[in-house]
Amino acid sequence: MLTKNPLARRASYPAELRSIMSIEQAERSRTWLSHWDQLTAGPTPLRELPALAASLNIARLSVKDESVRSPLGSFKALGAPIALVRLILRMFPERNLDALALIDGKYANLLKDFTVISATDGNHGRALAAAARSFGCQCVIVLHANVSQEREEAIAAYGARIVRIAGNYDESVAEAARLAAENNWTVVSDTSYEGYQDIPRDVMQGYGAIAAEILAQGNVAPGQPCPYTHVLLQGGVGGLAAGIASYFWEFFGEHRPTFIVVEPVQADCLYQSALQGRAAAATGSVDSVMAGLACGETSPLAWRFLENSVDVFMTISDDDAVTAMHQLAGKQRDDVPVVAGESGAAGMAGLAVLRANEALSAETGLDASSHVLVINTEGATAPSVYRQLVGEPHESVLARQAAWLAR
Numbered sequence: 001m002l003t004k005n006p007l008a009r010r011a012s013y014p015a016e017l018r019s020i021m022s023i024e025q026a027e028r029s030r031t032w033l034s035h036w037d038q039l040t041a042g043p044t045p046l047r048e049l050p051a052l053a054a055s056l057n058i059a060r061l062s063v064k065d066e067s068v069r070s071p072l073g074s075f076k077a078l079g080a081p082i083a084l085v086r087l088i089l090r091m092f093p094e095r096n097l098d099a100l101a102l103i104d105g106k107y108a109n110l111l112k113d114f115t116v117i118s119a120t121d122g123n124h125g126r127a128l129a130a131a132a133r134s135f136g137c138q139c140v141i142v143l144h145a146n147v148s149q150e151r152e153e154a155i156a157a158y159g160a161r162i163v164r165i166a167g168n169y170d171e172s173v174a175e176a177a178r179l180a181a182e183n184n185w186t187v188v189s190d191t192s193y194e195g196y197q198d199i200p201r202d203v204m205q206g207y208g209a210i211a212a213e214i215l216a217q218g219n220v221a222p223g224q225p226c227p228y229t230h231v232l233l234q235g236g237v238g239g240l241a242a243g244i245a246s247y248f249w250e251f252f253g254e255h256r257p258t259f260i261v262v263e264p265v266q267a268d269c270l271y272q273s274a275l276q277g278r279a280a281a282a283t284g285s286v287d288s289v290m291a292g293l294a295c296g297e298t299s300p301l302a303w304r305f306l307e308n309s310v311d312v313f314m315t316i317s318d319d320d321a322v323t324a325m326h327q328l329a330g331k332q333r334d335d336v337p338v339v340a341g342e343s344g345a346a347g348m349a350g351l352a353v354l355r356a357n358e359a360l361s362a363e364t365g366l367d368a369s370s371h372v373l374v375i376n377t378e379g380a381t382a383p384s385v386y387r388q389l390v391g392e393p394h395e396s397v398l399a400r401q402a403a404w405l406a407r
């Protein structure tokens with residue numbers, strides 16, 4: 001399903017939004033992040049997939065590969081640490097803490113009794129647990145019934161205390177809020193709600209690093225045209241899409257690319273927001289193989305950035321995502337193989353769905369001259385799920401990737 005957003009416009013980035021998220025703040029986050037030892041040094045690869053582009057009959061397909069952002073396996077490693085740094089700096093204004101020393105764990109003594117908590121469907125919780133451990137504070141993660149044991153273990157490995165509930169993601173968010181109020185802990189969530197905006201803003205701002213790297217890798221200077229005609233962004237609560245779209249919007253103004261947000265059909269909260277013209281809830285079961293995108297509620301703060309910048313909202317099936325995982329694993333074509341997890345492949349899946357249908361391609365302006373950017377937001381964050389869905393372990397895809405790159 002697809003809907004064109006009637007509120008989308010081509011205009012310069014509004015000052016009101018710039019006061020919330022800006023390239024300037026994104027750059028500061030990026031500098032801080034470059035000192036965190038849990039991130040891979042340097043930018044993540046921006047891969048060209050000419051064979052896949054040819055099969056989709058587009059001019060070029062570029063994939064920003066966030067699977068190698070960090071051993072945490074996803075782009076979420078950019079959000080939680082920045083939110084935690086900024087939160088701690090705000091908590092102790094009189095101490096004049098140094099952000100880099102904080103990231104290095106130099107204030108562990110000061111922070112040893114400070115506890116952060118969050119609900120997660122995997123990736124955000126893993127990133128928060130890792131950041132808390134690096135900085136020296138305590139971390140509690142609330143998991144809903146559908147988060148796999150494998151994902152739980154990956155979070156617990158970073159020293160977080162796990163609380164498992166029987167309900168769904170939205171109930172885990174409520175439980176995290178309840179536990180925080182009861183124990184005087186601080187919620188570090190990647191989604192906003194009434195009266196809770198600063199922390200999710202900082203999480204989204206951290207994602208701006210991806211956009212900054214993409215433009216630097218393409219040597220795009222301010223004032224130059226955007227090399228991409230279309231950018232497909234997968235949506236959970238909308239934070240990733242807001243972090244990337246706002247950066248591109250501020251950089252290119254009215255000449256920004258076409259943004260298309262892709263969600264699982266069972267968790268279509270952003271699609272519903274476009275239909276209703278306000279941050280809305282999903283209509284489906286909110287249960288998808290794309291675990292990171294299985295979110296029932298739009299982040300209202302993210303929606304403020306998306307409502308005028310995203311041209312098209314679309315939904316895909318779980319099968320579409322699995323097909324895209326296969327396509328990116330690159331066995332069928334002579335492109336560099338990429339390990340894309342279930343949520344990581346969703347942007348690519350959206351593109352394939354659009355190109356398989358002439359009317360949808362026409363509606364979204366995709367044609368043989370399009371240069372499309374997608375972001376592989378995660379690798380095999382649940383290795384057994386990856387193996388089962390793709391039919392080979394991610395290690396063997398990585399081995400083929402290494403061989404391809406070495407030739």
Ligand SMILES: Cc1ncc(COP(=O)(O)O)c(C=O)c1O
Nearest residue numbers: 236237238239240292343377378
């Ligand atoms: C791998 C992956 N991709 C995309 C997203 C979507 O991000 P957001 O919830 O900020 O829209 C998530 C969210 O958890 C994710 O884990």
